[in-house]
Amino acid sequence: MSASASDCLFCRIVAGEIPATIVHSDDRTVAFRDINPQAPTHVLVVPREHHPNAAALAAEAPELLVEVMRAGAAVAEREGVAASGYRLLFNTGADAGQTVFHAHLHVIGGERLGGMAQVG
Numbered sequence: 001m002s003a004s005a006s007d008c009l010f011c012r013i014v015a016g017e018i019p020a021t022i023v024h025s026d027d028r029t030v031a032f033r034d035i036n037p038q039a040p041t042h043v044l045v046v047p048r049e050h051h052p053n054a055a056a057l058a059a060e061a062p063e064l065l066v067e068v069m070r071a072g073a074a075v076a077e078r079e080g081v082a083a084s085g086y087r088l089l090f091n092t093g094a095d096a097g098q099t100v101f102h103a104h105l106h107v108i109g110g111e112r113l114g115g116m117a118q119v120g
Contacts, residue, residue: 010102029071040110054090081109
């Protein structure tokens with residue numbers, strides 16, 4: 001782990017140092033259930049490599065960003081929400097609601113989802 005990732009919560013989950021309910025794992029990504037779900041299905045997909053946000057991931061490793069998206073689609077299929085619909089969402093930066101600064105894709109579904117953004 002790089003110095004910037006040494007205290008990263010998601011890097012520690014990827015390393016197996018912190019428990020999580022893993023629903024998908026491959027050579028480049030890990031997906032686990034969100035501890036504060038916003039819908040019946042709420043899974044986070046993270047790259048095994050540390051990148052602070054989606055923009056950095058796209059700039060530094062665009063092929064890995066594609067792998068994160070593919071893993072998100074696989075999770076939606078496995079979780080049974082692919083046919084009815086689901087949301088794939090990156091929050092980038094504190095004002096967008098990012099609280100863990102390791103790029104992560106939210107896979108959200110399992111019910112009719114509301115509007116895209118709430119202000120205030």
